[in-house]
Amino acid sequence: xxxxxxxxxxxxxxxxxxxxxxxxxxxxxxxxxxxxxxxxxxxxxxxxxxxxxxxxxxxxxxxxxxxxxxxxxxxxxxxxxxxxxxxxxxxxxxxxxxxxxxxxxxxxxxxxxxxxxxxxxxxxxxxxxxxxxxxxxxxxxxxxxxxxxxxxxxxxxxxxxxxxxxxxxxxxxxxxxxxxxxxxxxxxxxxxxxxxxxxxxxxxxxxxxxxxxxxxxxxxxxxxxxxxxxxxxxxxxxxxxxxxxxxxxxxxxxxxxxxxxxxxxxxxxxxxxxxxxxxxxxxxxxxxxxxxxxxxxxxxxxxxxxxxxxx
Numbered sequence: 001x002x003x004x005x006x007x008x009x010x011x012x013x014x015x016x017x018x019x020x021x022x023x024x025x026x027x028x029x030x031x032x033x034x035x036x037x038x039x040x041x042x043x044x045x046x047x048x049x050x051x052x053x054x055x056x057x058x059x060x061x062x063x064x065x066x067x068x069x070x071x072x073x074x075x076x077x078x079x080x081x082x083x084x085x086x087x088x089x090x091x092x093x094x095x096x097x098x099x100x101x102x103x104x105x106x107x108x109x110x111x112x113x114x115x116x117x118x119x120x121x122x123x124x125x126x127x128x129x130x131x132x133x134x135x136x137x138x139x140x141x142x143x144x145x146x147x148x149x150x151x152x153x154x155x156x157x158x159x160x161x162x163x164x165x166x167x168x169x170x171x172x173x174x175x176x177x178x179x180x181x182x183x184x185x186x187x188x189x190x191x192x193x194x195x196x197x198x199x200x201x202x203x204x205x206x207x208x209x210x211x212x213x214x215x216x217x218x219x220x221x222x223x224x225x226x227x228x229x230x231x232x233x234x235x236x237x238x239x240x241x242x243x244x245x246x247x248x249x250x251x252x253x254x255x256x257x258x259x260x261x262x263x264x265x266x267x268x269x270x271x272x273x274x275x276x277x278x279x280x281x282x283x284x285x286x287x288x289x290x291x292x293x294x295x296x297x298x299x300x301x302x303x304x305x306x307x308x309x310x311x
Contacts, residue, residue: 003065006219009226010058010130014051016230017137020237021047027239028305029154030247037251040305043154043239050137057130064123070105071096072113078203079111117205120215121197127218128190131183134225138176138183141233145173153243158236175233182225189214248301252281257298262290 025044032038074089076082081089093104107113147153163172192214196207252274258267266288274284285295 003061003219006223006226007058007061009223009230010054010061013226013230013234014054014058016234017047017051017054020234021045021051024239026302027241027244028248028301029244030251031253031305037253039253039256040248040251040301042305043244045305046140050140053133053137054130057126057133060126060129061123064119064126067119068123069103070107070113070119072107072110075110075114079114081110111203115203115205116200117197117207117211120211121193124190124193124211124215124218127215127222128187130222131186131190131218134179134222134229135183138179138229141237142173142176145176145237147243152247154240154247156238156240158233160232173233175229179225179229182221185221186218189218248305254299254301254304255281255285257304258285258290258295261294261298 021044023044024047025042027043028040029043030037031041071093072079073092074081074084076084089106093106096102096104113119141155141157144152144155145157157171157173158175159171160174161171163170163174193211196210196214197205199205199207252271255267255271258270270281270285270288270290273279273288274281277284282295282299286292
C-alpha cells in the first residue's frame, strides 16, 4: 500500500467531513476551551475545521513526496559515480518513471542523497502530523458522542457493535478508538524512522530496512483507518439537536457578548453570581440592571456563534 492509495483515502475523509460541516452549519452548541464552557460555536464550524485539518495534512504529504521522488542512482560506492556509465542514472530514472507512473527526479546533490535519508524522515514527519490531526478529530468526536445521558451528548455515532457483555445497551465509539490506536503506532514509527535517519555515517545511510518497514506500515495504517473513519463513522454521524441546544443554552460564556455594552467587569460579576446561585443568566443580568431588550438582542446564540461570519 502506497501514498497513491493514502492520498485518495484522505480526500474521501475530507469530503465526508465537508458534507457534515455543511449539514451541521446551523446547529449551535457550546464551545469549549481548556475543556471548560466557552462562547457558542456551530457543529458545522467544528467539522469545517476538521476538514481543513485533513486537507492541510494531505498537502504536507504531497509536498514531502517531491523530495522522496528524488532517487540517488549511479553513485556507486561513495556517491562519486566511479565505474558507472554517465547515462546510467538518467536512463534508469526514465524507465522507473515509465513503469511506475511517478515522476522520478535526480537529487539536488548525489552526496546529500546517498549519505542521508532526510526525504523519508520528512515524509514520516508529514505522516506524524496527519496522525496528530486524526487524534484530535477522533478524540473530539468520541467526546461529543459520549453519553447517552451522562456525557456531552452532542452527536449520535453509528452503533456498530455491542459495547459491553456486562452493561446492557452500552455502545462504544469503536471507530474513533481504532483511529486513536493507529495514530499512536504511526507516531511511534516516526520515532524509529527518525533514529534511523540519524544513523548515517559519512557517505552512506544503511538504515533503509528500518525506515522502509516503518514507513510502509504507517502509510498502510493511515490509509485503512482514514477510509474506515470516513465510511464507518463520519458518514453515519447524526447531530443530537437537543443535546447541542442544551449545551449552547447552558454556557454562561455567552455573557461575553455583553462586554461591549456593559463592560467586562459588570459582565464578569453577572456570570459569577449566576454560577454561585444557579439562577439563569438572564435573570441575574436583569436583576443587576441590564435592560431586557438589550439582553435579548445581544444574547442571540446564532449571532454569537457566527462571530464575524455572515448569519
